[in-house]
Amino acid sequence: MKISVHDILNSGNASLHADGIQVFNAIKNSFDANGSEQIEVDFTNIKRCSTLFLNASFGNLLAEYGEESVKKYIHPSSYAEILNFMYKFQDMWDNFINKDNYQAYREEAFA
Amino acid sequence: MLVSKTKFDLNEEVKIYLGQDNIYTDVSGIRQIIAFYNECKAYSDCTINIKLDNTQWIDGNLCAFLGALVYRLSIEHNLKFSMDAKQVSAKCNILFANDFLPITQNENYYRTKSCLPFRGFFPKQKDEFYNYLENDLFAHSAMPKLSLEVQEQLIDNLSEVYGNIDKHAETELPFFVCGQHYPSKNALHFTISDLGVGFFKKINAQKPLEIKCCGDSILWAVAGNSTKQDAPGGSGLRNLNNYLQDNNGAMQIYTGDAGWCSKTVNSVLYPDGVSSLRNNYLGSTINLEFNTKNLNFRSV
Numbered sequence: 001m002k003i004s005v006h007d008i009l010n011s012g013n014a015s016l017h018a019d020g021i022q023v024f025n026a027i028k029n030s031f032d033a034n035g036s037e038q039i040e041v042d043f044t045n046i047k048r049c050s051t052l053f054l055n056a057s058f059g060n061l062l063a064e065y066g067e068e069s070v071k072k073y074i075h076p077s078s079y080a081e082i083l084n085f086m087y088k089f090q091d092m093w094d095n096f097i098n099k100d101n102y103q104a105y106r107e108e109a110f111a
Numbered sequence: 112m113l114v115s116k117t118k119f120d121l122n123e124e125v126k127i128y129l130g131q132d133n134i135y136t137d138v139s140g141i142r143q144i145i146a147f148y149n150e151c152k153a154y155s156d157c158t159i160n161i162k163l164d165n166t167q168w169i170d171g172n173l174c175a176f177l178g179a180l181v182y183r184l185s186i187e188h189n190l191k192f193s194m195d196a197k198q199v200s201a202k203c204n205i206l207f208a209n210d211f212l213p214i215t216q217n218e219n220y221y222r223t224k225s226c227l228p229f230r231g232f233f234p235k236q237k238d239e240f241y242n243y244l245e246n247d248l249f250a251h252s253a254m255p256k257l258s259l260e261v262q263e264q265l266i267d268n269l270s271e272v273y274g275n276i277d278k279h280a281e282t283e284l285p286f287f288v289c290g291q292h293y294p295s296k297n298a299l300h301f302t303i304s305d306l307g308v309g310f311f312k313k314i315n316a317q318k319p320l321e322i323k324c325c326g327d328s329i330l331w332a333v334a335g336n337s338t339k340q341d342a343p344g345g346s347g348l349r350n351l352n353n354y355l356q357d358n359n360g361a362m363q364i365y366t367g368d369a370g371w372c373s374k375t376v377n378s379v380l381y382p383d384g385v386s387s388l389r390n391n392y393l394g395s396t397i398n399l400e401f402n403t404k405n406l407n408f409r410s411v
Contacts, residue, residue, distance in 0.1 A: 013237045015270050017278040048241070048267065051346060052274040083260075083267050091346075 002040045002077075003027055012047040020056025027061060027074060036073065043079040054092040062096040124160045124193065127151055129177075134169040136300055136363065136398055138370045138386045144173065145390045148180040151190060158191040159184075163202045171205040171291035172300040174229045176365075176396050178211060178287045179304035182231065186284070209289055224252055227290025227301065234277040234286065243288065244269060253292035253299050255405045265354065271347025272303070272397065280307020280395070297404040298360075304396040309366040325367030326385035333364070333371065351399060359402040366395035 006012065008026050009019050023041070030039055041057075043049065061070050079085040127150050130143040151159050169177075184190045199206050206212045209226035227247050232240045248254070249262050257265070276286055286305035293300070310328040322328050335349030352362045356373055363372045368391045376384035 011238055013241055013270075015237050015274045015277075016235070017274065018235070048270050050267075050270050050274045052271070052278055083263050 001030060001034060001037055002042050003030060004042045004044065006043075006045040009046075012045055014043075014046050014049040014053040016050075017052050017056045020053040020060070023053075023057040024060045027057070028064065031061075031065070031073065039074045040077045041074060042077050043082060043085070046079070046082060049079070049082045049085060049088065051088045051091055054088055055095060058089070059092050059096055062093070067096070124158045125154055126160045126162050128162045128165050130166045130169070132165065133167050134173060136170045136173055136302070136400075137372065138365075138388065140170065140173060141176065141365050141370060141392075141396070142388055142390070144177050144180065145388060145392055147177075148184065148392075149390060151184050152188065154190060155188040156190075158193055161192060161194045163194070163198050166202060169203050169205065170300065171209050171226055172289050172302040172398065174206065174209055174211040175287040175289040175302040175304040178229055178231065178289070179306050179394060179396075180392075182285065182287070183306050205291070209291070211289070225292040225294070227251060227288075227292075227299075229287065229289040231285040231287045234280070234283065237273070240273060240288075241266070241270070248290060248301055251290070251292065251299065253294070253403050254401065255403055265351070268347040268350045268354070272351070275347070276303075276305045276307065276395075279313050280305050281312075282307040292403065294403075297402055299401045299403050300398055301401070302396060302398045304394060306394045309393060309395050310364075311367045325369035326371065326383070329364050329366060329369055329371040329385065330383060333362075348397070355399060355401070358405045360405070361400040363398040363400070364395065365392060367391055367393075 003023075003026055005014055005023055008022055011019075014020070014023070027039060027041060058070070058074075058076070061074060065074075076085070076089065127147060129147050130140075132143070134140040134143050147161075181192055185192070194206070194212065196212075199212060205226065207214050209229045211229040230243055232243075244266050249257070249266070280286075282305070284306040286303060288301070288303050290299060290301040292298075309325065310332055311322070311325045314328040314331055315322045318331065322331055332348055333352050335346065348364075352373060354360075355362050361372065361374045363370065365371075365388065368388050370386050370388050371384045372381075372386075373384060375381040375386070378384075380386075
């Protein structure tokens, strides 16, 4: 299954915390409904992507489903045009591993 | 304690002087604008006539800061503002040139290539903000000819700063931008002012033992500590500061009761670059000073 970030945001800029939450909800709905189906999170036509966005989307997925499930079933794709995407993605992943700080973030995000 | 405000008929005008001298992009200039703001705050439901009698000069980019405070006064105190067009024209016509004040005639007379227009964006207007960065800031004729990669990295860092305004400023009020080229100084200033809660509240909540004042919170954010801890500044602030320092530019930050300037770090008077604003400014202002003679294309 493919989920288009651009279609969800209707913009080429995935910058805001609220953008990330929108994408998180779309992926979560799909994942909960379809179980173990592979999900491709498609960044086609996305020009910019912030760490804030990745924390709110993939970071929350990691907190919700755990590292193993996200690694196995949910994959970003078509992000070659986005500057430093993998660097930021790794940063987001590190934030998750650094659980003490991440928990504070998550509590705030869902407050 | 109840603070009484002086109420007027909206048709009445109260004259308040904008500043006492030259209003530059430094602690002294910021203090003058905050003093003007505090004086206006004593009034509500009337029109403030901004007087320039004592003002010799105002840096055009500071319209972002002035505009933000004027906006807050208009919302929170129901104030209207007026200025004498002849006085503006004679003393500070930059206020016409950068769209801070509307022009109804002789538009071409005031337009100048040295200005980046004054604009306000609500936090969710991301596409409009990026358009401004691409079409007004980085396309400005005075901007150094940056490689596309460097430009994109700078926009990316500004994007992180912008995202943090939306996330951490705790406000729905707009933020304001403005810029100015100073050919004699080989500098282009770009200022962003928001009306949020500033740096201290969020950073102090994360590090109450380490961060005890607004100055501490600026230093903590500029050092890049907020990168991993989801706090104001994010990685963008640190990266922008590193880029500007590496390329003979500078950065200033004003929030709460503190100001910080990268140029004064390690100086005798302000070894950590922090100085007092003597008053409290609820919000944060970031000024980026690009060196327009810089031919260094190093990456961010």
